[in-house]
Amino acid sequence: MGNIFLIMFAAILTENFIFSRFLGICPFLGVSNKPSTALGMGMAVTFVMTVSSAVTWAVYRFILQPLKIEYLKTIAFILVIATLVQFIEMFLRKYVPALYGALGIYLPLITTNCAVLGSALLNIQKGYSFGESVAFGFASALGFTMAILIFAGVRERLAFATPPKCFKGFPILLISASLAAMAFAGFSGMKLG
Amino acid sequence: MGILITVLIFLGLGVLMGALLALSAKLFFVPTNEKVNEIRACLPGANCGGCGFSSCDAAAEAVEKGDAPVSVCNVGGADVARQIAAIMGEEVGEVTRMRAQVMCSGTKEAALKKYVYEGAEDCAQAAAIGGGNKLCPDGCIGLGTCAAHCPFGAIYIREGVAVVDHEKCMGCGVCVAHCPKGIIKLIPFDSAHWIGCMSHDKGKEVRSYCDVGCIACKMCERVCDTGAITVGDNVASIDYGKCVDCGKCVEKCPRGIIWSAKRQGNGEFVISRKK
Numbered sequence: 001m002g003n004i005f006l007i008m009f010a011a012i013l014t015e016n017f018i019f020s021r022f023l024g025i026c027p028f029l030g031v032s033n034k035p036s037t038a039l040g041m042g043m044a045v046t047f048v049m050t051v052s053s054a055v056t057w058a059v060y061r062f063i064l065q066p067l068k069i070e071y072l073k074t075i076a077f078i079l080v081i082a083t084l085v086q087f088i089e090m091f092l093r094k095y096v097p098a099l100y101g102a103l104g105i106y107l108p109l110i111t112t113n114c115a116v117l118g119s120a121l122l123n124i125q126k127g128y129s130f131g132e133s134v135a136f137g138f139a140s141a142l143g144f145t146m147a148i149l150i151f152a153g154v155r156e157r158l159a160f161a162t163p164p165k166c167f168k169g170f171p172i173l174l175i176s177a178s179l180a181a182m183a184f185a186g187f188s189g190m191k192l193g
Numbered sequence: 194m195g196i197l198i199t200v201l202i203f204l205g206l207g208v209l210m211g212a213l214l215a216l217s218a219k220l221f222f223v224p225t226n227e228k229v230n231e232i233r234a235c236l237p238g239a240n241c242g243g244c245g246f247s248s249c250d251a252a253a254e255a256v257e258k259g260d261a262p263v264s265v266c267n268v269g270g271a272d273v274a275r276q277i278a279a280i281m282g283e284e285v286g287e288v289t290r291m292r293a294q295v296m297c298s299g300t301k302e303a304a305l306k307k308y309v310y311e312g313a314e315d316c317a318q319a320a321a322i323g324g325g326n327k328l329c330p331d332g333c334i335g336l337g338t339c340a341a342h343c344p345f346g347a348i349y350i351r352e353g354v355a356v357v358d359h360e361k362c363m364g365c366g367v368c369v370a371h372c373p374k375g376i377i378k379l380i381p382f383d384s385a386h387w388i389g390c391m392s393h394d395k396g397k398e399v400r401s402y403c404d405v406g407c408i409a410c411k412m413c414e415r416v417c418d419t420g421a422i423t424v425g426d427n428v429a430s431i432d433y434g435k436c437v438d439c440g441k442c443v444e445k446c447p448r449g450i451i452w453s454a455k456r457q458g459n460g461e462f463v464i465s466r467k468k
Contacts, residue, residue, distance in 0.1 A: 080210070093223050162313060
């Protein structure tokens with residue numbers, strides 16, 4: 001249990017997907033205009049990443065390993081994740097329309113999200129068990145949601161900032177993202193376990 | 194041989210996933226409402242949000258459910274309302290096309306300021322500091338928050354006051370919602386006259402800070418034959434249900450703040466007021 005807690009803590013803070021692994025940067029910059037859209041994206045990622053961690057672990061353990069084709073895990077995972085997202089979308093639409101409405105347009109966007117694939121690959125790389133994989137996937141997505149929400153708040157303030165003209169728009173956005181990343185680098189000094 | 198098996202395995206995996214998706218598409222099939230699609234096809238599709246729904250899709254769904262009237266879309270106006278009514282099998286009442294109008298004439302020269310504002314180019318920010326930098330409590334701040342939010346690019350700032358381009362305005366009402374002073378109103382598209390002031394201060398006070406503010410002298414009220422203009426709470430206002438666009442009030446107003454927008458014979462649009 002303690003092990004799982006450590007994995008989750010690390011995934012959220014010290015090894016945050018966005019600020020220290022630099023995965024999932026496109027949605028991070030793309031849908032962080034407003035806290036509400038950021039939250040929608042975060043929820044969709046959390047949902048998909050948790051389920052995909054479980055499924056990709058099973059695919060690796062029960063299909064790729066016995067057949068000794070572990071080296072093709074990246075391709076297999078892309079296939080599995082893409083299918084999974086489509087499947088989840090259809091399922092939600094039929095049985096949980098409220099959640100489908102809330103996640104709406106963000107679900108299809110995640111089909112090729114590098115953070116989702118990244119968490120699946122990291123699970124294998126670190127040799128996590130099933131439970132650990134799911135916990136890691138869930139916690140990483142929580143870290144992602146936190147990061148994107150924080151940045152959505154920063155962006156709302158940036159809209160009123162008056163930087164020099166050459167920094168207006170995207171440049172000042174990237175600079176503030178790097179500052180946020182540096183703040184998170186402070187966590188990397190923590191030794192866990 | 195090994196590579197062949199691998200290829201076959203992945204082929205199998207792909208087919209399996211494809212079959213799964215095909216199956217679930219059948220299994221989880223949600224019948225989409227044909228009516229919603231038809232209504233959506235009638236709407237302009239600018240997703241301006243003027244109707245209060247997040248998108249044209251959302252508006253179409255609301256209309257189908259009966260949560261919104263067939264005249265939901267200001268932008269589409271009477272034409273779209275009629276089309277939607279036909280789909281819904283409803284009779285449509287009279288729908289007037291609207292346009293936005295900024296009810297302020299206080300240009301930089303005309304209206305006095307109480308302080309120099311050096312903050313962000315945003316009316317809401319300026320309004321948070323003592324209600325904006327104009328002495329008039331109902332004056333246009335002129336930093337263009339309405340212009341920034343206009344989905345049709347129909348508002349611009351001229352001499353410190355927001356001006357609506359009549360040719361471009363679709364009457365969606367987004368600017369009305371974003372103006373922190375609440376001085377943008379939707380008026381019937383064809384109405385030629387409006388009163389360019391909304392200050393509720395007494396005449397004497399208005400005189401002290403603005404050359405073009407309504408002083409509630411009631412000249413317009415007296416000259417109006419149809420009783421469309423009334424002065425209440427120290428400011429004149431036009432009831433567009435009664436106004437016949439005769440233009441008598443324009444001539445009579447001592448402050449020259451009743452505006453008229455007339456289309457000339459050559460199609461040119463002339464906006465003027467008595468100086």
